[in-house]
C-alpha cells in the first residue's frame with residue numbers, strides 16, 4: 082500500500098479526541114486534504130467508550146509506567162529544519178486508576194427468589210453489551226453540539242436517548258426534581274403555593290436577559306441570596322439552586338440565572354428533561370465527525386502516530402515523520418496527550434471520575450430511567466455530576482445500571498467520590514434494601530486541560546487541543562475547534578450542511594464527478 | 609413523501625478494490641462506472657424496491673476514505689440490519705483478510721445482523737478462489753453466500769433482493785432489533801416522546 086499513500090496534506094490531525102475530530106471534519110468538508118492519525122487502535126482517545134474487555138485493556142495501558150523514550154526516527158531534513166522527537170509510547174494520561182470487583186468470581190444460580198445475584202464471570206461473559214465512557218457527556222437539547230449536528234447534517238450518524246428524569250439529593254434522600262411545566266403540576270413533592278412560586282421564578286429567569294435594569298441590582302449577589310430574597314421555600318431553593326441551575330451556594334446570581342435559562346430553553350424540545358444522552362456512549366460523537374471527514378475524502382489510519390515533528394527555522398511546522406515517511410502539511414492539529422513535553426502547559430487542574438456497575442437503579446421506579454443527578458456539595462465533597470444509564474442506551478446489559486460520577490479533583494478520584502458513592506449504593510457487607518448493590522467499580526483521574534494556554538510554546542501552524550473538560554455538554558470542544566478552524570481557514574464556512582444522498586447527482590458520462598458545493602476531484606489513485 | 613413500509617440499513621465492508629462501490633452503484637443506479645474513483649461526499653445510497661407489494665427502502669452504506677487503512681469507525685456498524693462482506697474472486701489476499709473483517713464485525717455489529725459473503729468480479733478470467741472455497745467459508749461462519757459481477761450485472765440485483773426479503777421476513781416476525789430508523793429524514797421534525805424512547809433529531 083506504501084506508494085499510494087499521499088505525502089502532502091493541508092491538515093494532519095493527530096489524535097481522534099473530540100476537538101481533533103471536529104476539526105478534521107470541518108477541514109475535509111470544505112475540500113482540504115486531511116490525514117487523521119491515532120496511535121491507538123480505537124477512536125476517541127480520552128473521549129472513547131469501551132466495551133468491558135476494551136476497558137480492561139485501557140486500564141492495563143494506564144498502568145504501564147510512563148516511558149519517556151524517544152522514537153528512533155531519523156527523518157530527512159532540509160536546511161534549517163530540525164526534528165522534535167516524539168515519545169515512543171503515549172499511554173493514556175489517566176492516573177490513580179483503581180478497578181475493583183464487589184461480587185464473587187462465580188455464583189451458583191440460587192433459584193428464582195429476589196434479585197439476580199451477579200458474578201464476575203457473568204458480567205465478563207456479557208462484555209460486548211457494555212459501552213463505558215471515559216468522559217460521559219450529556220447534550221442540552223438546544224446546546225451547541227445539537228445545533229451543530231443538525232446544521233452540519235452529522236446528526237444522521239448519531240442516535241440519542243432522552244434523559245428521563247432529573248433527581249436531587251435532599252434531606253438525606255433522592256427526590257425527582259420537577260422541571261417541566263407538566264412536571265411542576267404533576268409533582269406531589271411540593272405544595273400548590275410552591276408550584277406557583279416556582280413557575281414565576283422560572284418565568285423570570287427566562288426573561289432576565291432583556292432586563293439590564295433589573296439585573297443591575299443582583300450584580301453582586303449570589304444566586305442563593307437572590308432565591309432567598311424571593312422568599313422561596315427551602316425545598317424550592319434546593320431544586321433550583323442545585324438541580325436546575327447546577328450551582329453552588331457561591332454561584333453569582335447572574336450566572337445562576339443564565340444556567341437556569343439554559344436549562345429551561347432546552348426543555349421540551351425532545352422530551353421532558355433538557356438533556357440527551359448519546360446511544361452507545363459519548364465515544365460515538367467524535368466518531369460521527371470522523372465519518373464525515375472520511376466521506377469527504379479524509380484518510381484515516383489508526384495505530385499510527387507521528388514519530389517526529391519537522392520544524393523549519395521560521396518556527397513553522399513543515400512535516401511530520403510517520404512510519405519512516407515525511408508527510409508534509411500546512412497545518413498540524415494535535416491532541417495534547419501526544420504533544421512533546423516542550424509544548425506542554427504547566428500544571429492543569431484535574432477531574433475525578435468514578436464508574437459503578439450496580440444491580441438496580443439508585444432510585445427504583447417502574448420503568449428504566451436515564452437519570453441526571455447533580456449531587457450537592459457537602460463537607461466531604463464538591464458538587465458531583467452523576468449520570469445513571471441502563472441497558473436501553475446500550476451502556477450495559479439488562480438487569481444492570483451504570484453510574485458515572487464526575488467532579489473536580491481535590492484528592493484521588495476514590496477519595497473525592499467515595500462518600501457520595503456510599504450514600505447511593507450498598508458496598509459489600511451492606512444490605513440496605515432500598516439501595517442497589519455494587520457489582521464493580523472503577524476510579525481514575527484525568528487532567529482538565531480546557532483552561533490551559535495551549536498556544537504558548539508551539540510552532541505557529543501547530544494547534545494543540547484539550548482533552549475532556551468538566552462541563553456537562555461539549556460546548557468547550559466546539560468552541561476550541563471553531564477558534565482553531567477560523568485561524569486556519571478564516572474564509573471558509575465551518576461545517577456547512579452536508580448534502581443528503583438524494584441530493585447528490587452522480588454524473589458518469591465520462592468521468593466521475595459530483596455536483597456539490599465544492600467540486601472536488603479525487604486525488605487518490607485507483608488500484 | 610416517503611411511503612415506504614420498511615427501512616433497512618445495509619453495510620458493505622471488504623478490502624480496497626474488491627468492488628464495493630461498483631456493487632452499490634450497479635444496484636442503485638444500474639451502471640458500472642468506468643473509472644470508479646474514490647467517492648467523495650456520499651456516505652450511503654438509497655434504493656426503494658418492491659417486494660410482495662410492499663415498498664422497502666434500502667439504505668446502503670459504503671465505506672469511505674477511512675476504509676483504505678482498515679480504520680472504519682465502530683459506529684459505522686451500529687444499527688446495521690445487514691452486513692455484506694465482499695472479496696474479489698481473482699485476489700487471494702482479499703479472501704485471506706475475511707477473518708480480520710469477521711473479527712471486527714463480531715466486535716462491533718449487533719449479534720442479530722444478517723451477514724452475507726460476496727465473491728465479486730466473476731467476469732474475470734483469472735479466478736483464484738474457487739466457488740466452493742467461498743461457499744465453505746460462508747457455511748462455516750453462518751453467512752449467506754453469493755458470487756457477483758458488478759461489471760456484468762450478474763447476481764447484483766439478486767443479492768440485494770434476497771437481503772431485502774430476508775430482512776422483511778425478520779421484521780414481520782419481529783426478530784429484528786428495533787432501532788429507531790438510522791440516520792434518515794434530514795428535514796422532518798422527529799424525535800421521541802418524553803418516555804424511554806430513543807431520540808433522533810434532524
Ligand SMILES: Nc1nc2c(ncn2[C@@H]2O[C@H](COP(=O)(O)OP(=O)(O)OP(=O)(O)O)[C@@H](O)[C@H]2O)c(=O)[nH]1
Nearest residue numbers: 623624625626627628629630644675729757758759
Ligand atoms: N472485472 C471487474 N472489475 C470490477 C468489478 N467490480 C469492480 N471492479 C473494478 O475494481 C476496481 C475497484 O472497484 P471499487 O468499486 O472502487 O472498489 P471498492 O471496494 O469500492 O474500493 P475502495 O473504495 O477503495 O474500498 C475498479 O477498477 C472497478 O472497475 C467486477 O465485477 N468485475
Ligand SMILES: [Mg+2]
Nearest residue numbers: 628629647670
Ligand atoms: Mg469504494
